[in-house]
Amino acid sequence: MSSAVTPLDLRDVNSGAAVVDHAGIYRYDEFDRQFLHQRVAEFRQQAERRLAGELTEEEFRPLRLMNGLYLQLHAYMLRVAIPYGVLSATQLRQLGHIARVFDRGYGHFTTRQNIQYNWTKLEEAADILEALAVVDMHAIQTSGNCIRNVTTDEFAGAAADEIVDPRVYGEILRQWSTLHPEFSFLPRKFKIAITGSPNDRAAIKVHDIGIVAKRDEAGEVGFEVWAGGGLGRTPIIAIKLRDFIPESEFLGYMEAILRVYNALGRRDNIYRARIKILAQETGTDRFIGLVEREYARMSRQAYRLDPGIVAAIAAHFAPPPFADSPDEPAEFAHHLAENTAFAKWVGANTHAHKQPGHVSVVISLKPIGGIPGDASAAQMEAVADLAERFSFSEIRVTHVQNLVLPHVRKDQLFTLWQALGPIDLATPNIGMISDIIACPGLDYCALANARAIPVAQRISERFADLERQHEIGEIFLNISGCINACGHHHVGHIGILGVDKKGEEFYQITLGGSATSEAAIGQIVGPSFSYDDVVDAVETIVTTYVQIRSAGERFIDTFKRVGLAPFKEALYAGH
Amino acid sequence: MAKKVESSRSGTVVVTANRLRDGRVVWYGPNDTWVEHIAKAAILGVGDDEAALEQAQTWARREVVVDVYAVPVDTDNDDVVPVTMRERVRAVGPSVRADLAVTYI
Numbered sequence: 001m002s003s004a005v006t007p008l009d010l011r012d013v014n015s016g017a018a019v020v021d022h023a024g025i026y027r028y029d030e031f032d033r034q035f036l037h038q039r040v041a042e043f044r045q046q047a048e049r050r051l052a053g054e055l056t057e058e059e060f061r062p063l064r065l066m067n068g069l070y071l072q073l074h075a076y077m078l079r080v081a082i083p084y085g086v087l088s089a090t091q092l093r094q095l096g097h098i099a100r101v102f103d104r105g106y107g108h109f110t111t112r113q114n115i116q117y118n119w120t121k122l123e124e125a126a127d128i129l130e131a132l133a134v135v136d137m138h139a140i141q142t143s144g145n146c147i148r149n150v151t152t153d154e155f156a157g158a159a160a161d162e163i164v165d166p167r168v169y170g171e172i173l174r175q176w177s178t179l180h181p182e183f184s185f186l187p188r189k190f191k192i193a194i195t196g197s198p199n200d201r202a203a204i205k206v207h208d209i210g211i212v213a214k215r216d217e218a219g220e221v222g223f224e225v226w227a228g229g230g231l232g233r234t235p236i237i238a239i240k241l242r243d244f245i246p247e248s249e250f251l252g253y254m255e256a257i258l259r260v261y262n263a264l265g266r267r268d269n270i271y272r273a274r275i276k277i278l279a280q281e282t283g284t285d286r287f288i289g290l291v292e293r294e295y296a297r298m299s300r301q302a303y304r305l306d307p308g309i310v311a312a313i314a315a316h317f318a319p320p321p322f323a324d325s326p327d328e329p330a331e332f333a334h335h336l337a338e339n340t341a342f343a344k345w346v347g348a349n350t351h352a353h354k355q356p357g358h359v360s361v362v363i364s365l366k367p368i369g370g371i372p373g374d375a376s377a378a379q380m381e382a383v384a385d386l387a388e389r390f391s392f393s394e395i396r397v398t399h400v401q402n403l404v405l406p407h408v409r410k411d412q413l414f415t416l417w418q419a420l421g422p423i424d425l426a427t428p429n430i431g432m433i434s435d436i437i438a439c440p441g442l443d444y445c446a447l448a449n450a451r452a453i454p455v456a457q458r459i460s461e462r463f464a465d466l467e468r469q470h471e472i473g474e475i476f477l478n479i480s481g482c483i484n485a486c487g488h489h490h491v492g493h494i495g496i497l498g499v500d501k502k503g504e505e506f507y508q509i510t511l512g513g514s515a516t517s518e519a520a521i522g523q524i525v526g527p528s529f530s531y532d533d534v535v536d537a538v539e540t541i542v543t544t545y546v547q548i549r550s551a552g553e554r555f556i557d558t559f560k561r562v563g564l565a566p567f568k569e570a571l572y573a574g575h
Numbered sequence: 576m577a578k579k580v581e582s583s584r585s586g587t588v589v590v591t592a593n594r595l596r597d598g599r600v601v602w603y604g605p606n607d608t609w610v611e612h613i614a615k616a617a618i619l620g621v622g623d624d625e626a627a628l629e630q631a632q633t634w635a636r637r638e639v640v641v642d643v644y645a646v647p648v649d650t651d652n653d654d655v656v657p658v659t660m661r662e663r664v665r666a667v668g669p670s671v672r673a674d675l676a677v678t679y680i
Contacts, residue, residue, distance in 0.1 A: 052638075057595075057638075057641045073661070073664060073665050104675060120598070444669060453671045500660075505660060
């Protein structure tokens with residue numbers, strides 16, 4: 001089966017009309033496109049040889065994984081890269097088309113800002129890759145021991161507090177790391193996150209490399225570089241390597257870190273193979289010394305990041321043509337005053353924009369009782385339409401498994417909100433207890449020990465009263481179905497880890513984790529809870545917090561003030 | 576490659592795999608066939624499981640299925656229930672999507 005979309009250089013899928021050529025999305029050149037189509041043709045041949053029995057599973061597995069194709073519990077799963085979480089409307093519409101035609105009508109947005117299709121057929125996988133290539137997308141480096149999709153702040157290029165647009169450097173990292181011959185067979189997978197704001201929304205300190213793009217006193221761009229962070233079975237907060245590496249030295253320094261890891265990272269034990277283990281076993285000072293020594297012997301000129309290249313890439317991310325708009329339009333103020341449901345949604349689901357009269361809108365993929373991160377084909381297509389109407393055809397995927405329309409005029413917010421409601425995308429719960437991160441868990445994943453999604457659904461239903469959620473305030477609750485921690489449970493204010501005890505699902509709770517600039521690993525509160533009891537345990541934690549908090553005090557701040565003791569007492573008293 | 580066979584209360588197992596062409600979960604049925612619903616799987620007792628597993632493996636060598644292994648099950652009346660949650664989920668589909676449940680035809 002071939003895609004319903006023919007190559008059209010980002011033209012509108014339905015009408016065929018040229019999509020407005022605004023900046024904000026990196027456009028592939030002909031070289032990129034030719035490469036992608038050649039890669040699809042290569043994989044098509046490999047899949048055909050596998051189906052014909054000419055390749056064994058042992059021979060084929062690394063080939064399919066290099067194209068993002070896993071074998072999970074129920075079927076093959078295709079993980080599609082969404083570079084730094086940025087999508088055009090055309091791309092999102094195509095993702096919906098793929099869900100409808102090749103899958104079972106939905107996709108799952110992940111904590112890596114990617115999308116996964118859970119019901120892929122091997123005999124159709126190349127057709128899906130071809131449909132992706134039509135809109136400049138692929139699944140390369142979404143698996144394997146290589147540099148994975150670079151993630152960033154979902155409000156990049158829009159946030160009022162942004163110092164440097166991280167998309168520019170995310171794209172530079174993408175181009176540098178894609179098919180990098182030296183780093184295609186690292187000891188283990190490697191994840192990079194970058195933010196351009198002092199308020200970290202990209203969880204950079206729990207990545208293999210975390211980067212804060214900033215400016216020096218002269219206004220020159222440079223980077224604070226962290227490395228050796230990560231979650232999984234050994235959660236570790238990253239080590240700061242440099243306060244400020246100049247822009248021209250950016251890639252050279254990245255190369256030095258990767259070289260040290262590639263040379264010294266362990267290859268004898270998969271559980272000790274990440275850079276965080278190397279950094280810990282080596283010792284902070286010695287690890288930094290190894291990177292600096294490697295960097296010192298590298299040619300500055302060979303790895304110099306040319307300002308002309310930076311400028312050319314930055315041109316792709318120039319601001320869209322914003323209309324002049326008052327910061328508080330009368331129409332917007334009127335609806336805020338007259339409609340409390342709208343006001344509640346604006347309060348929870350919008351983020352301050354650098355352009356007066358605009359905000360970024362977070363579209364919650366966490367309806368009460370819903371599956372976190374799942375979106376139907378119809379929802380994807382609808383959001384693509386809304387992005388074209390309201391946000392210069394741009395969409396972002398967040399690592400919290402929501403979507404963002406980054407550039408929305410305040411005087412159009414009410415109309416947008418009205419359009420989101422009927423498609424179940426207007427739940428006003430961003431940053432609240434039902435805005436849960438949950439990995440696919442044992443419902444889909446071959447690695448999982450316990451289910452994560454139904455626990456998330458039951459918690460969401462327990463706290464279904466949105467008035468109550470707003471009274472409780474900001475709580476990040478993250479759930480993982482195994483110690484690999486795809487659900488980021490270590491950095492949830494409330495973290496839940498599913499474990500297997502003699503074939504039964506149990507859930508270990510941690511408190512006090514954070515993925516922000518003040519990153520912290522959660523502390524285990526005590527013995528684990530059964531599947532039936534874990535929701536009651538969460539309720540007890542929340543009730544305890546509400547009882548002991550000071551006025552206006554967030555959950556994480558209360559935890560910092562009082563520690564585990566009152567929660568432990570409430571959970572286990574009498575046991 | 577076969578995985579370790581754990582025991583159920585009755586010591587019975589079924590043999591499972593994923594179908595190569597679409598990845599779908601399949602079960603080794605009577606008469607050297609593969610079926611899509613666990614209720615149609617061949618129930619193997621102690622003594623005949625190893626021979627059945629070996630026969631099922633030949634289908635992997637013929638590149639029809641992948642990842643062949645035995646699953647301990649309990650059988651109550653006509654129900655065939657895997658011992659582990661993982662295999663129960665594999666048998667019926669994601670617990671959170673009843674609309675996608677494996678149907679018995």
